[in-house]
Amino acid sequence: MAQTLSKKRKRDKLRIVLAAILLIAATGASWELTGAIYTDIEAIDNNTFSVGTLDISATPATALFTASAMAPGDSVTEPLTVSNDGSLDLRYAIESETDEDVLAAQLIMTIKSGVTTCDNAAWDTDGSVLYNGILGSTTVEVLVGSKVQGDDAGDRDLAPTASEELCFHVELPTTAPDASQGVTTTATFTFYAEQTVNNP
Numbered sequence: 001m002a003q004t005l006s007k008k009r010k011r012d013k014l015r016i017v018l019a020a021i022l023l024i025a026a027t028g029a030s031w032e033l034t035g036a037i038y039t040d041i042e043a044i045d046n047n048t049f050s051v052g053t054l055d056i057s058a059t060p061a062t063a064l065f066t067a068s069a070m071a072p073g074d075s076v077t078e079p080l081t082v083s084n085d086g087s088l089d090l091r092y093a094i095e096s097e098t099d100e101d102v103l104a105a106q107l108i109m110t111i112k113s114g115v116t117t118c119d120n121a122a123w124d125t126d127g128s129v130l131y132n133g134i135l136g137s138t139t140v141e142v143l144v145g146s147k148v149q150g151d152d153a154g155d156r157d158l159a160p161t162a163s164e165e166l167c168f169h170v171e172l173p174t175t176a177p178d179a180s181q182g183v184t185t186t187a188t189f190t191f192y193a194e195q196t197v198n199n200p
Helices: 002-035
Strands: 056-059 075-084 090-098 108-113 128-134 141-144 156-158 163-171 187-195
Touching (some): 056 187, 075 187, 108 141, 128 141, 156 163
Antiparallel strands (some): 056 075, 090 187, 108 128, 108 163
């Protein structure tokens, strides 16, 4: 009887040892499976970024006016087309600068938009006045808007590929003084453009 119990205990011990070995083996296998991590990767290519362009132009690009031997009471009228040749919305301003102050201070210039016929006879029959004052001076005359960055009063807006025609009228009034006789003045009109997007 004692021998039978001893054999039974040995068998039970053997079972426990075998169970422990199987458990360790199973645990080891589990560690191995956990260590084998599956991975994958996906690349997204062809991500393209391009920068827009800001490009303003004026037509004619030079010599809008060529007026000689003017007498008090004479005037000249010419159309000028402003175009947005870039891909960004823009706003623009205009300044005038002359190479002398005597005659420039006597010449009265009016700039209008929306004029149907831009000539001496019809320039003042319709449209909206953007500027009315002296032609300019050696210290720069602001004609339309402001070149200061941001949305300023009088700035003109143009979408990409859009253009607008402005009508420039310059008159030497009958009140011009004798000091303006024989004087020649040359004016430069400068157009300042800036982007409108992200530019309050």
